[in-house]
Amino acid sequence: MANRKTGLIILAMALGLLMSALDNTVTSAAISHIISDINGFDKISWVFTAYMLASTSTMLVFGKLSDMFGRKLFYMIGISIFLIGSALCGMAQDMTQLIIFRAIQGIGSGAIFPISFTIIYTIFADPKQAAKLSGVFAGIFGLSSVAGPQIGTLLAESWGWRWCFYVNLPLGVLSFLVLFFALKESRSDRRPKIDYLGTLFLIVTTVSLMLALEFGGKDYAWGSWQIISLLIVAVVIGFLFIQVERRAHEPILPLPLFKNRMVLATVLACLCQGAIMFSAIAYLPIFSTAVLGNANSNSLLTPMMFSLMVGAVGFGFLQRYFSFRAVFAFSMTAGIVVSYLLSVVSHDASKFYMILLMVILGVGAIGPLMSVAQNAVAQSVDRKYIGVSSSIVGFWRNIGGVLGASIMATIVNNNYSSLIQEGAAAHQMPLDKLATLGNPEQLIRAGSALPPDTMNFLRDSLGTAINHGFILSIAFGVVGLGAAFIAGPLRFAVPAPRQDAQQEPVVSH
Numbered sequence: 001m002a003n004r005k006t007g008l009i010i011l012a013m014a015l016g017l018l019m020s021a022l023d024n025t026v027t028s029a030a031i032s033h034i035i036s037d038i039n040g041f042d043k044i045s046w047v048f049t050a051y052m053l054a055s056t057s058t059m060l061v062f063g064k065l066s067d068m069f070g071r072k073l074f075y076m077i078g079i080s081i082f083l084i085g086s087a088l089c090g091m092a093q094d095m096t097q098l099i100i101f102r103a104i105q106g107i108g109s110g111a112i113f114p115i116s117f118t119i120i121y122t123i124f125a126d127p128k129q130a131a132k133l134s135g136v137f138a139g140i141f142g143l144s145s146v147a148g149p150q151i152g153t154l155l156a157e158s159w160g161w162r163w164c165f166y167v168n169l170p171l172g173v174l175s176f177l178v179l180f181f182a183l184k185e186s187r188s189d190r191r192p193k194i195d196y197l198g199t200l201f202l203i204v205t206t207v208s209l210m211l212a213l214e215f216g217g218k219d220y221a222w223g224s225w226q227i228i229s230l231l232i233v234a235v236v237i238g239f240l241f242i243q244v245e246r247r248a249h250e251p252i253l254p255l256p257l258f259k260n261r262m263v264l265a266t267v268l269a270c271l272c273q274g275a276i277m278f279s280a281i282a283y284l285p286i287f288s289t290a291v292l293g294n295a296n297s298n299s300l301l302t303p304m305m306f307s308l309m310v311g312a313v314g315f316g317f318l319q320r321y322f323s324f325r326a327v328f329a330f331s332m333t334a335g336i337v338v339s340y341l342l343s344v345v346s347h348d349a350s351k352f353y354m355i356l357l358m359v360i361l362g363v364g365a366i367g368p369l370m371s372v373a374q375n376a377v378a379q380s381v382d383r384k385y386i387g388v389s390s391s392i393v394g395f396w397r398n399i400g401g402v403l404g405a406s407i408m409a410t411i412v413n414n415n416y417s418s419l420i421q422e423g424a425a426a427h428q429m430p431l432d433k434l435a436t437l438g439n440p441e442q443l444i445r446a447g448s449a450l451p452p453d454t455m456n457f458l459r460d461s462l463g464t465a466i467n468h469g470f471i472l473s474i475a476f477g478v479v480g481l482g483a484a485f486i487a488g489p490l491r492f493a494v495p496a497p498r499q500d501a502q503q504e505p506v507v508s509h
Helices: 002-029 030-040 044-068 071-091 093-123 127-158 169-181 196-215 224-249 253-261 261-291 298-321 326-343 351-380 382-422 431-437 440-449 451-484 499-503
Strands: 185-186 506-508
Touching: 002 030, 002 044, 002 071, 002 093, 002 127, 002 169, 002 506, 030 093, 030 253, 044 093, 044 196, 044 382, 071 093, 071 253, 093 127, 093 326, 093 351, 093 382, 127 298, 127 326, 127 351, 196 224, 196 382, 196 499, 224 253, 253 261, 253 382, 261 298, 261 326, 261 451, 298 326, 298 351, 326 451, 351 382
Parallel strands: none
Antiparallel strands: 185 506
């Protein structure tokens, strides 16, 4: 009976995680249908930005609250919020409503991902078993990235784009009910004190920083008053947040965690992993269609995401044979190698060669840390901090992703514009068209209408600009490799019972 309940718990969390991870890729595939129905093309980026802001800014909060009041409670709260947001998204009548409802979805997602891993570490005393399952859970992320676009296209074309959100409802309800009946939870007798001021400061700091990174170099210049103001708010409120946390009885983010070498190394490694991953996801589709001339980006993204899934699951099983430091070093070295190869790849690269690069990127650079990072932190902190420490991993991966993609956008756009201006006279390009053709998306749309010489010039220029952008990924890989040397030689081991274990919310089955 115990084994059956454990299986049901794992199934419930897998369904919840799949539902949350599928959401962005499914929505991306349906975006053209959404625009044709409710318009709002100028606001479309906010459909994704609102979700990312909400999920990242609440991730640490939910992680800490699950430590204080129980994993089951806040996992079910997260699923409930996500389902409410999904139902509202399906009923949205304009783009503004959809953006607001996506933010509600994001708040729920901020609880689902980190608490899923936390429950795994709580119900499995053997860390090797927990490591295997965390690898499988991380693989679900890769699976959703591969299957999401196909599912989204099928739903949008067969039943309408609203079903891209309604499809979450049966999955989420099933996950909620199974977990409600299968998971028993006991809590400590003491009544924790919530750090309300710290929570507010954390959310304001995170949102301000992510907005600055999201808009900087694209919607606004880095030196504009809008970006500078957001950065000032992030720095000032962030400083106040640290001061509040140092004095709080139950800090929402316990700062002593960062004195732990493994936690600090994992944070740096995940930030760099996120930067490499999100930069690739942002620019490989453009490179595939506008530079390589492929009909779509599936020929690159599908191998990368499938390889990511293989890397996450595989290292979830294999990591017990290596120290965490060794896995970090391997992952970042693979990231440096593939980033260098992407920085020199030409527009006439063969399909086989590009797939090989995607396999290295997924299996070697991105996949391993999707599972290993969670386990490295879980093995190195007191169990009463396991919820917030698991949240730290996803939080810094998202921050790194936004940081990497934003800086890379600035590098690519500036390089592309410079290369076009330098070659405009030689290719007799009218000055009034430079601004239009300087946008890679416009190049993809107008490519077939351009003269062959001009098209080749623009394609080579864009390819070179994206090549230069991947130099940034090399830099992040080097920083991540340095993080491997910060980490101690910690390996998997069955932890000894701790005296404080009785003070944390305990999940049993």
